[in-house]
Amino acid sequence: xxxxxxxxxxxxxxxxxxxxxxxxxxxxxxxxxxxxxxxxxxxxxxxxxxxxxxxxxxxxxxxxxxxxxxxxxxxxxxxxxxxxxxxxxxxxxxxxxxxxxxxxxxxxxxxxxxxxxxxxxxxxxxxxxxxxxxxxxxxx
Amino acid sequence: xxxxxxxxxxxxxxxxxxxxxxxxxxxxxxxxxxxxxxxxxxxxxxxxxxxxxxxxxxxxxxxxxxxxxxxxxxxxx
Numbered sequence: 001x002x003x004x005x006x007x008x009x010x011x012x013x014x015x016x017x018x019x020x021x022x023x024x025x026x027x028x029x030x031x032x033x034x035x036x037x038x039x040x041x042x043x044x045x046x047x048x049x050x051x052x053x054x055x056x057x058x059x060x061x062x063x064x065x066x067x068x069x070x071x072x073x074x075x076x077x078x079x080x081x082x083x084x085x086x087x088x089x090x091x092x093x094x095x096x097x098x099x100x101x102x103x104x105x106x107x108x109x110x111x112x113x114x115x116x117x118x119x120x121x122x123x124x125x126x127x128x129x130x131x132x133x134x135x136x137x138x139x140x
Numbered sequence: 141x142x143x144x145x146x147x148x149x150x151x152x153x154x155x156x157x158x159x160x161x162x163x164x165x166x167x168x169x170x171x172x173x174x175x176x177x178x179x180x181x182x183x184x185x186x187x188x189x190x191x192x193x194x195x196x197x198x199x200x201x202x203x204x205x206x207x208x209x210x211x212x213x214x215x216x217x
Contacts, residue, residue, distance in 0.1 A: 025190050025204045057189055068187025068200040075203040076190070 024077040026054030026136065029062075029090050037084030037107040040120040044107075044128035045082050051129075053136055054080060063093045070097055078103065078139055080132060085114045103139065105131050141171040142216060147183045147200075148192035150176070157192040157206045164212035172216075 030045035031038050049056040057079075061069035073079050073094075079102035081090045091104045108114055110127050144161050148154030158176060165172040177183055177195075186195060190204035194215065201215040 027189075055189060061187055066187040068193075068195075068203075069189075070187075071200040072188055072190055072193075072203045075205055 025075070027057040027073060027076045027079045028054045028082070028132075029057055029059040029079060030082045031084045031090045032059065033084055033089065035084060035114050035116050036118050036120045036124075037112060037114045040107050040112065040124050040128055041082040041084045043120065043125045044132060047125060047129050048080075048132055053133065054078075059090055059093060062097055065097075070099075073097070073099055074101070076101060078136075080105070080135065082107070082128065082132065084108065103135050105135055141173055143195075143197050144172050144174045144216075145177050145195040145198075146174065146192060147177045147186060147188055147195060149178050149180065149183075151192075153206050154192040157194060160206065160209045161194055161212055163209040164216055167209060168213055168216055170216060 028045045028048050030041040032042045045056050048054060057072065058066075058069060062073060079094065079099065081094060081102050081104045083090045083104055083106045085108045086106065088104070088106070091102075094102050105128065107124075107128055110131055112124050112127070142165070144165060146154060146158040146161060148157065154176070158174065162174055165174070183191065183193070186193070186200055188200060188203055192206065193203040194201050194212070196215050
């Protein structure tokens with residue numbers, strides 16, 4: 001749960017990390033599927049959240065059409081979607097909900113191969129976090 | 141009667157949203173019940189992670205923003 005009035009307490013710290021965004025509400029979503037790229041997306045989203053770049057939010061809730069969650073995404077200043085692979089599951093959920101206020105990054109676009117049954121590395125997570133910060137900075 | 145629920149833990153923005161909501165309802169002359177939902181767990185049951193928020197008859201209409209009374213009237217029609 002974010003702090004009252006919009007943004008998590010930790011945001012102040014990472015506004016410097018993301019370039020500063022005032023009271024902007026940034027929500028982060030990971031595809032969190034079964035392959036290594038999904039683990040990377042999940043870990044990257046959590047690192048971004050704990051670094052104060054936004055609030056991680058529930059992609060499953062959007063897919064399940066939970067009304068309050070859809071409205072939360074609709075009213076956010078930016079939703080950053082971290083998909084693992086070209087199936088674009090997270091992006092497709094946003095599209096099906098008619099939400100356009102999002103940016104997508106894709107783990108496999110960063111040269112990381114999708115493989116089942118292996119753990120991700122911190123180096124891979126760092127790569128996605130860096131890309132996400134670049135996208136967030138460009139949204140300022 | 142419309143049930144108007146202002147979701148938030150009680151900061152100034154939450155209070156402003158409650159005041160604007162009440163002003164909108166009064167301007168429209170509708171019957172309403174205004175409830176301030178301050179319990180975080182109860183707020184999360186709405187699927188809301190950012191406050192303040194406004195729910196009308198159980199449907200979340202706005203999240204993380206404080207619209208003016210004129211804009212809120214659109215949610216009450």
